[in-house]
Amino acid sequence: MFTLPEGADEQQFLHGLADNMRTADALQSPFGDKLKVGRLGMLGPLYWEPDNSLDLEYHIRHSALPKPGRFRELFALVSRLHGTLLDRNRPLWEMHLIEGLQDRQFAVYSKFHHAAIDGVRSIHLTQSMYSPDPDERIHHSPLSMAARDRYVEALHLTPPSEEELRNVTDMIKATLDSSAHLLSGVRQYAGAWMGRGGPLVVPWKDVPRSSINTKVDGARRFVAQSWPFARIRAVGKALDGTFNDAVLAMSAGALRTFLINHGELPARSLKSMVPVSLRRPGDIDSSNAVGAISADLATNIKDPVKRFRAIKASMEAGKAMLQDMSSNEAALFMQLIQLPGLLLIPLGLGSRFPPYSTVISNVPGPRQPMYWNGARLEGIYPASIVTEGIALNITLVTYDTQVDFGIMACRRTLPQVQRFIDYLEDSLVELEQAAGISVPGARRPAKAKAKASTKSKAKAKVKAKAKAKAKAKVKPKLTTKTKMKTKTTAKAKTKAKTKAKTKAKTKARPK
């Protein structure tokens, strides 16, 4: 999300950005490369090769929101764009400049295939596209080799060597000497499977069944929201854990509320895949360098402090195991623990035996305001992937003083995922209260029961209205307060229509 520079004409500015992106002598990888499948098909080795008829008009697109251009319309468009397949005959990316938002804002939706770019690489790309200086104008394409070189220089790094450029695939291919660390990791891991792992959680073991873990189809629902970094970090500090522990606890509380309200909280706690970077410092080019820790989300524990502690213990056990390994060993280890999945998915059993309940991914972004040719970057909302058996993905990016959450869900499995935004706020407030932190202006959490929730929601609505009146001139941004404002305004306007619509919906969805 961006705000246009003062005085800039939206149409002219966006066309300028698009023209600018299309102007490059040489593109950095993988923007000009397409995937080549060998004679063995997708089971054999894959190669990247230059696309000789590259068509940048195809990859860089203009889109617009229907009126009134609220976040609701933006989420609908992003959900839709996220539900289409990338064309395998072309480089595996698309970038949409989206106009028609309110308050001189515009949005950029970028879509990369995970085979081409992972979360951390995408943040490096984001950083290289933008500048901390509002007056800087960048004239070469952010997709160009020139932009990459300039970014590497600004990082004060020596450019990575050929050897460092090897990605995970290359590492696996390389001969790996057996090592005590790897062996002890495997031994520990096997122990956890046998029930002797202590707080160490392993994939597939004891993952409960829930509505999140089911077959997914192609359509998506996306919602996004920002929270202040300081609020979440304060919870982590007060409870003697990390920022990431606090993010997991906040998400776990929201998941618990969601499952209780759907009347299906499993007796066993949900497990989350928590990706960790295996990237060496200075490596900004690898397309994939991701490992994973299994975190116990302790959704079966009512007390928020006890829940936080259980999460923290499982994260520490997971990290301890990986920390002893070199990044090569860790990458091999990751491949080994994925083996059961490689067997289950072709058998069509991926959705019946998911390795995790969900994915919660924390991607570090730039910690200062950034600008794109003068347009202020207001937020970086990650739109990640749902996979067979895992219909929900929570990814967040730390940007400037905020934490930007993007929640991606299977449209059919989780039709009410927009409520998750409220549950996350409720969960954070619950943690703040348990940790003895008082935050002025934070709303009281709704009780995690279907009936009670309806009542407290009604109260929250009244409160939100009052707040919206008081802060009517605040520039909308996807923060909790302003989002509530936007929703409230929308509700007030469409009040008259609500009844008729509800009727129509009920008929249309006989489920």
Place this chain on the structure above:
Amino acid sequence: MFTLPEGADEQQFLHGLADNMRTADALQSPFGDKLKVGRLGMLGPLYWEPDNSLDLEYHIRHSALPKPGRFRELFALVSRLHGTLLDRNRPLWEMHLIEGLQDRQFAVYSKFHHAAIDGVRSIHLTQSMYSPDPDERIHHSPLSMAARDRYVEALHLTPPSEEELRNVTDMIKATLDSSAHLLSGVRQYAGAWMGRGGPLVVPWKDVPRSSINTKVDGARRFVAQSWPFARIRAVGKALDGTFNDAVLAMSAGALRTFLINHGELPARSLKSMVPVSLRRPGDIDSSNAVGAISADLATNIKDPVKRFRAIKASMEAGKAMLQDMSSNEAALFMQLIQLPGLLLIPLGLGSRFPPYSTVISNVPGPRQPMYWNGARLEGIYPASIVTEGIALNITLVTYDTQVDFGIMACRRTLPQVQRFIDYLEDSLVELEQAAGISVPGARRPAKAKAKASTKSKAKAKVKAKAKAKAKAKVKPKLTTKTKMKTKTTAKAKTKAKTKAKTKAKTKARPK
């Protein structure tokens, strides 16, 4: 394309249409049904079954054009929407209400899988959605059974019997008694393959290689334009042929210019598949009832009158063969002649041995102005399919006093398909002149040589500008004149940018 009723608010009106479409007790087939694949997969029998979690918000969508909302932006959006796959887990259709056009216009883009709805069925649906009365307001969903029943009643038809509802698939399954007509058809057809067919053209035989006949990928380019019905029919009459002969001759001339300008006119003439309806009168429900004639497009003949006569002769030979058959026989015959394709496509040879060079399809639409709750229907532009080996599809709908052409092309194979609109106009003028018809205001055809064409285009531009000034207040519609106007305005505005853009494009497309 529609024009909003006077005084209507765009946002309110479009939301009203969407809400109205979503309100239905029972949907007519196939809007509520999804495809079920049996245990044999796509090779075995397929069934339609109700989608129990039908989500009409997914199927009926709001979209918007980026500014300035010209036809160029509309074509870009439609090309993009046409390049995505329909979700096989849901009913195989999407409908987009598109806002942000100029002059109080809006557009509706409908996408149906051909397995669900063919061209004629889609026109029946179009007609049943709209009314010839600008004051009529329809309160039930046009997708509902209620709308279908009302439409059948208005047609003064007895509802089709169970027997009449059988579609092509059912017909093939049914036992067919052998008949003299069918045998003579097969005998005639075999003769044509042996070179004894006279003007009868058969698929796969003598189809030349050209840039149109190649592998296609997933992305599309779409352009559209209207011509007056009277102009095209006058050519047919003057040259002693049908309206359809004139459409084919007009398209053949445009194809000839296109191929000459690309320096690759084949010595053999191009062949076109011309779909013909096998639908019995009163059958408005069959999803597919299409046969095909192979037409010789005579693109190797320079003289427009001789070209017209060759086209007419091949169409008459094709029709004569089908006319002798019952519709059941014709359907079986169509299945028989498709056999070579069923063998070639799985071998990956579909693009090397195409059965036709292109498809030119003439779909009869309503011959009076139609309204959707007061919004005038300005044109029905068909967006059809390109298939492996056939990268270009020309489909047209006769509506009111106009003929609405929609041209769909593979984006990679035919990047300059927008020029086709000019070539069609040139070809029509050439035919008019050859037939001794003078049409005031029609532009002179550009010569069919790359260099000459650039010059005459420059002239045409100057003329168009003068015209645009004179007719500055005409409401834009996709007719030849106004389209030129729109293009000219856009050109004038972006003149300053043109150089920079051309540079960027040249770099981006190294081909």
